[in-house]
Amino acid sequence: QSVLTQPPSASGTPGQRVTISCSGSSSNIGSNYVYWCQQLPGTAPKLLIYRNNQRPSGVPDRFSGSKSGTSASLAISGLRSEDEADYYCVAWDDSLSGSWVFGGGTKLTVL
Amino acid sequence: EVQLVESGGGLVKPGGSLRLSCLASGFTFSSYNMHWVRQAPGKGLEWVSSISRSSSYIYYADSMKGRFTISRDNARNSLYLQVNDLRAEDTAVYYCATEKSPTAFDFWGQGAMVTVSS
Numbered sequence: 582q583s584v585l586t587q588p589p590s591a592s593g594t595p596g597q598r599v600t601i602s603c604s605g606s607s608s609n610i611g612s613n614y615v616y617w618c619q620q621l622p623g624t625a626p627k628l629l630i631y632r633n634n635q636r637p638s639g640v641p642d643r644f645s646g647s648k649s650g651t652s653a654s655l656a657i658s659g660l661r662s663e664d665e666a667d668y669y670c671v672a673w674d675d676s677l678s679g680s681w682v683f684g685g686g687t688k689l690t691v692l
Numbered sequence: 693e694v695q696l697v698e699s700g701g702g703l704v705k706p707g708g709s710l711r712l713s714c715l716a717s718g719f720t721f722s723s724y725n726m727h728w729v730r731q732a733p734g735k736g737l738e739w740v741s742s743i744s745r746s747s748s749y750i751y752y753a754d755s756m757k758g759r760f761t762i763s764r765d766n767a768r769n770s771l772y773l774q775v776n777d778l779r780a781e782d783t784a785v786y787y788c789a790t791e792k793s794p795t796a797f798d799f800w801g802q803g804a805m806v807t808v809s810s
Contacts, residue, residue, distance in 0.1 A: 583736070616796055618737070625787060625800040626729075626737065632794050669737050671797065680753050681727070681796075686736035 584609060585670050585684035592690040598658040601687045603670030605651050609682055613673040615653040617646055620667045620686075629668075630655060657689075665691045694718040694799045696788050701804030708778050712804055714771040714788030719799075722746075722766040725791040728773045730784040731803075738784075741773065742791070778808045 586604040593599040603615065617630035628637055630646035633653065645656045653672075657664055670684040700712040714726070728740040741752045741762040750762055761774040771788050785803040792798070 618797060620737075625802055626789075626797070627800070628795065628798045631796060631798070635794070637795060637798060667736075671737075671739070677754070679751055681739040681742065681751075683729075683737045683739055 583685040584674060584682035585672065587668075587670060587684035587687045589685065590688050590690065592692055593657075593660045594692045595660055595662065597660045598656060599660060599689065601655045601657075601668050601670075601689070603653045603655070603684050605653075605672060605682075607651060608676040609651075609672040609674040610648065610653055611651040612675060615646065615648050616671045617644075617653075617655045618669045618671065620669065621663075622666070626669065660691055662691045665689055694790075696790070696799060696801035698786060698788055698801045698804035701786065701806045703807045703809065704778050705810050706779060706808055708808075709774070709776045710778065710806065712773040712775070712786050712806070714773075714801055716769045716771070716790075719790075721769040723792060725796075726762075726764060726771045727789045727791060727797065728762060728771075729787045729789055729797075729800075730782075731787070732781070732784040735784075740786070743771070775806075778806075780808050782806060783808050 614632045618626040619629045620626040633648040634646040643659045667686045669686045674682045695717045697715045727742040743762045763772045787803045788801045789797045790799040
């Protein structure tokens with residue numbers, strides 16, 4: 582059971598806009614930045630979004646992040662077949678001695 | 693070009709130990725906090741541990757405390773993870789990843805597979 586809750590799956594057709602949610606609590610998302618990683622099949626993860634809504638250089642502006650309260654979202658617009666991947670949210674959690682926590686991941690299928 | 697190369701994985705018997713290494717190149721290793729993240733077969737990502745630039749701050753996931761030890765050698769541009777008393781549930785690909793404000797988990801290695809089986 583992950584500390585951050587994501588839907589296990591999402592889907593969309595090419596060109597559509599899809600959103601992936603990530604729900605946490607006051608000790609993680611509510612008080613810290615959210616990061617999003619993309620993992621293409623058989624590859625290492627890649628950072629997509631940092632500090633809630635910032636994109637590293639090279640990440641297309643089709644990817645955007647937002648945060649409100651104890652929840653965060655990743656939006657992908659103009660969906661492409663190469664966006665089919667697993668997506669993970671991650672945040673620092675202040676509880677106890679502190680730790681980073683990942684969401685369980687969302688498998689995005691491009692129909 | 694930033695490169696992180698993990699090594700030291702393999703097949704280990706339950707109760708055994710191993711030390712994973714992550715060799716960094718293409719950036720100033722001593723300026724980055726570092727992480728270990730693992731992924732069991734067919735499962736999601738699980739944060740294991742992190743260490744600050746000068747090893748002053750070390751954190752572990754609660755489930756990893758006691759058997760896992762993270763360390764680094766900035767002179768050798770290397771990160772390590774010592775794992776003792778290995779269990780079947782430790783079977784996973786272990787990744788090292790970087791962190792430097794304002795980003796985190798911005799660069800990842802290709803991963804090292806650890807299989808715990810008799």
